[in-house]
Every structure is written in structure tokens, then in C-alpha cells.
Amino acid sequence: MKNWLSEMNAISLKKERLIIGLMSGTSLDGLDIALCKIEGTGLSTKVSVIAFQTIPYTDAFRDSIKKICFVKSVDLEQVCLLNSEIGRLHGTYINQFLRDNNIDAKSMDLIASHGQTIFHSPKRLREEDYFSNATLQIGDADQIACVTGITTVADFRQKHIAQGKEGAPLAIYGDYLLFSNNAENRIFLNIGGIANFTLLKKEATFDDLLSTDTGPGNTLMDQYVYKNFEGKRYDKNAEIALGGTVNVDLLNALLDHPFFENELPKTTGPELFNLEYLYEAIRKANLKMLSHEDVMATLNRFTACGIANAIKQTQLSINSVIYISGGGIHNSLLTNNLKELLPSLSFKNIETLGINPDAKEALLFAILANETIAGDYRSFGDNALSLGKISLPK
Ligand SMILES: Nc1ncnc2c1ncn2[C@@H]1O[C@H](COP(=O)(O)OP(=O)(O)OP(=O)(O)O)[C@@H](O)[C@H]1O
Numbered sequence: 001m002k003n004w005l006s007e008m009n010a011i012s013l014k015k016e017r018l019i020i021g022l023m024s025g026t027s028l029d030g031l032d033i034a035l036c037k038i039e040g041t042g043l044s045t046k047v048s049v050i051a052f053q054t055i056p057y058t059d060a061f062r063d064s065i066k067k068i069c070f071v072k073s074v075d076l077e078q079v080c081l082l083n084s085e086i087g088r089l090h091g092t093y094i095n096q097f098l099r100d101n102n103i104d105a106k107s108m109d110l111i112a113s114h115g116q117t118i119f120h121s122p123k124r125l126r127e128e129d130y131f132s133n134a135t136l137q138i139g140d141a142d143q144i145a146c147v148t149g150i151t152t153v154a155d156f157r158q159k160h161i162a163q164g165k166e167g168a169p170l171a172i173y174g175d176y177l178l179f180s181n182n183a184e185n186r187i188f189l190n191i192g193g194i195a196n197f198t199l200l201k202k203e204a205t206f207d208d209l210l211s212t213d214t215g216p217g218n219t220l221m222d223q224y225v226y227k228n229f230e231g232k233r234y235d236k237n238a239e240i241a242l243g244g245t246v247n248v249d250l251l252n253a254l255l256d257h258p259f260f261e262n263e264l265p266k267t268t269g270p271e272l273f274n275l276e277y278l279y280e281a282i283r284k285a286n287l288k289m290l291s292h293e294d295v296m297a298t299l300n301r302f303t304a305c306g307i308a309n310a311i312k313q314t315q316l317s318i319n320s321v322i323y324i325s326g327g328g329i330h331n332s333l334l335t336n337n338l339k340e341l342l343p344s345l346s347f348k349n350i351e352t353l354g355i356n357p358d359a360k361e362a363l364l365f366a367i368l369a370n371e372t373i374a375g376d377y378r379s380f381g382d383n384a385l386s387l388g389k390i391s392l393p394k
């Protein structure tokens with residue numbers, strides 16, 4: 001007799017597991033797929049990425065997702081349709097990825113799917129105080145499991161919400177398991193659509209850790225480029241921003257929001273940091289004549305200030321090593337702005353720790369699935385780590 005619980009048990013008893021981590025982030029650029037070989041669990045976890053690919057969304061598909069993301073009023077039928085469609089499409093992308101890499105789906109143990117965040121609503125950012133923290137990711141995992149034939153763990157953020165937290169950043173768990181060390185104080189900064197970091201003091205236990213969003217990563221720059229530069233979706237190598245000058249009045253207006261004063265940890269998203277936020281800052285600063293290049297230079301600096309100010313709120317803003325990942329690492333003006341604002345930190349690409357900076361988030365979700373299926377849920381004290389729900393392929 002075939003029984004799913006006994007099959008899950010067999011996977012959990014393996015010495016190493018092959019897990020496909022998926023991330024489709026706030027930038028909506030496509031699906032990151034990282035095939036990971038994961039040995040052990042908890043602090044003994046060892047991971048290597050066997051194959052990694054970002055499969056870009058078509059413009060039409062990205063546009064249909066954009067219409068239902070991060071906005072308060074949407075066509076509910078589209079949400080319903082896209083919940084199934086995103087799951088089905090992600091499943092198809094995985095099949096294509098496995099074919100391209102000559103890998104048999106039957107050798108895979110699990111898929112770990114983040115889904116697509118369509119709305120993130122921490123209580124802190126709301127005026128009414130009745131509802132608790134909430135976040136919503138779509139892209140149904142049953143679709144992924146049925147299309148690929150691989151058991152899929154998904155919807156990782158809801159347990160965090162149920163534990164009274166904000167549902168993000170979940171990077172804290174993987175960063176702790178993979179990068180704890182006795183030699184140096186470390187900051188793991190990921191600059192995706194939204195930027196976040198984990199603070200890992202040397203010899204820290206899980207309870208000493210902090211992980212927080214800092215504000216926009218690439219999102220505001222991306223949105224402005226998309227709106228004003230036909231055919232472009234982001235400021236490649238900061239070519240546009242490098243042609244402009246920072247406008248200090250606009251920069252100050254952009255930084256003038258309670259989010260930046262809130263204590264750490266905190267989370268946010270494009271629900272707050274969008275073009276309306278920028279236009280409001282331009283109105284507040286009473287600015288009339290700004291070139292697109294000046295706006296981009298200012299948004300670039302603003303992004304760096306948000307990150308640097310949050311890091312300065314911690315005790316690790318000196319004598320720590322900062323390891324950077326995420327698409328923002330390719331924006332040299334942004335990393336130069338950061339170095340200028342945080343002169344006492346030493347900056348390294350996370351690649352120096354053997355991790356591809358573009359694959360890091362997908363890999364982190366593979367680690368979460370590994371813990372859910374095979375880990376000891378007491379590894380994190382009261383912060384039980386059995387996140388996600390299991391979708392079976394048959
Ligand atoms: N060569 C480059 N020059 C400048 N920026 C780049 C370059 N390559 C990528 N980026 C930026 O990185 C972004 C994608 O980053 P990433 O894939 O890490 O985001 P995400 O995972 O969608 O976001 P999040 O982590 O917030 O969910 C692009 O939208 C772009 O702004």
C-alpha cells in the first residue's frame with residue numbers, strides 16, 4: 001500500500017534531500033528556481049545549489065499580475081483566476097527547468113514555493129486597529145504538485161502571522177542556520193524589490209537575532225523607470241541615475257515617513273512605497289522642475305539611506321561584515337551610496353560564502369521546507385519552525 005505519510009517519513013529520514021526552492025518576489029521579474037542539495041537539518045544544514053535559473057514572465061503575464069498586486073481595489077475574479085494560473089505556470093516552468101538541466105522529476109524530494117505576494121498588511125501600517133497582521137501569497141501549490149508530480153510545501157508566511165509576527169522577513173531562519181559563526185559579526189542584506197537584513201552577531205543564539213525590512217530596495221526605482229522610459233523595466237547598471245544629481249529637498253521629503261522611525265523589526269512593501277509615495281514627496285518638497293535623471297539619482301540615494309539608517313539603528317553598524325545579495329547588488333551606484341553612508345562596515349558579495357546572490361531567497365525557502373519535513377521543530381525555541389502547508393501530487 002502507498003501511503004503519503006510513510007513517503008514523507010522516508011523523505012524526512014534521508015541523509016540528503018533534493019529540494020527545488022522557488023521565489024517570485026516583489027519585482028515581478030520572473031520565477032527564481034534553485035535546485036538545492038540539502039544535507040542534514042538545523043544548525044548542521046549544508047546546502048549546495050546544483051542549478052539555478054530565473055525564468056522571466058512574459059510582459060502580458062507580468063501586466064496581469066501587476067493589476068492585482070499591492071493595491072486596495074482589485075477585480076476579485078482576476079485574483080481567483082491568477083491563484084490557479086500562477087501555480088500552474090510555476091509548475092510548467094519547473095518542468096521546463098528540469099528538462100533543460102536533464103534532471104528526472106522523480107529524483108526530486110520536494111518543491112518549496114513562496115508564491116506571489118499580492119498584499120502585505122502589517123497592523124503597524126494601518127490606521128484602524130481591529131485586524132491583526134496579515135499577508136497574502138497566491139499561486140496554488142496543488143497546481144504545482146499536480147503539474148510536476150512533486151510534493152510541494154508552500155504558504156510559509158501564515159504560521160509566522162499566526163505566531164503574532166508580521167509574516168516576514170523569513171530570511172532570519174535560513175541566515176541563522178547557514179551563516180552562524182564565531183569569528184565575525186555579520187549583516188546579511190538582500191536588496192530585492194524591498195530591502196531587508198538579518199543581523200547575526202558572532203556566537204549568537206536564535207533569540208539574539210534580528211531580521212527586518214528597511215524600506216524600498218529596487219521597487220521605487222523600477223516603478224519610475226517603467227513609467228517614464230519606454231521598453232525599460234529597471235535602471236540597468238544605474239545608467240539613468242548616474243546622469244542626474246541628488247535633490248536634497250526631495251530626499252528629505254522621501255525620508256519623512258513614520259516607517260523610518262519605527263523600531264526594528266518592521267516590514268513593508270510596494271503597498272506603501274509606490275509612485276504615489278514619490279509624487280506626494282515631490283508635492284511636499286514643492287518641486288516643479290526635476291529631470292528624470294535627478295529623480296532616479298535621488299531615489300537611488302533614498303534607497304541607500306533607508307538601508308543605512310536601519311543598520312545604524314542596530315549595535316552592529318561598526319566592525320561588522322555586510323554580505324549583500326539580491327538584484328540590487330548589480331546596481332553599482334546603489335552599493336557605492338551604501339559604502340559612503342556606512343564607512344565603518346566592510347562590504348562583501350554573499351558569493352564569498354559560496355552562495356549565488358541571485359539564488360539566495362529561493363534557496364532560503366528550500367531550507368524552510370527542509371526544516372518542515374525533516375527538522376526538529378524545537379530548533380528555534382518558542383519560535384517553532386514548521387512553516388508551510390503540504391500539497392500532494394496525487
Ligand atoms: N544590472 C542591473 N543593474 C541595476 N539593477 C539591476 C540589475 N539587475 C537586476 N537589477 C535589479 O534587481 C531587481 C530584481 O531583484 P530581485 O530579483 O532580487 O527582486 P525580488 O526577489 O523580486 O524582490 P523581493 O526580494 O523584494 O521579493 C530588478 O528589478 C532590478 O531593479
Ligand SMILES: CC(=O)N[C@H]1[C@@H]2OC[C@@H](O2)[C@@H](O)[C@@H]1O[C@H](C)C(=O)O
Nearest residue numbers: 117120168169170171194196213361
Ligand atoms: C510579504 C513579502 O513577500 N515580503 C518579502 C518582500 O521581499 C523582501 C522583503 O519584502 C521580505 O520581507 C520578504 O521576503 C523575504 C524573502 C523574506 O521573507 O525574508
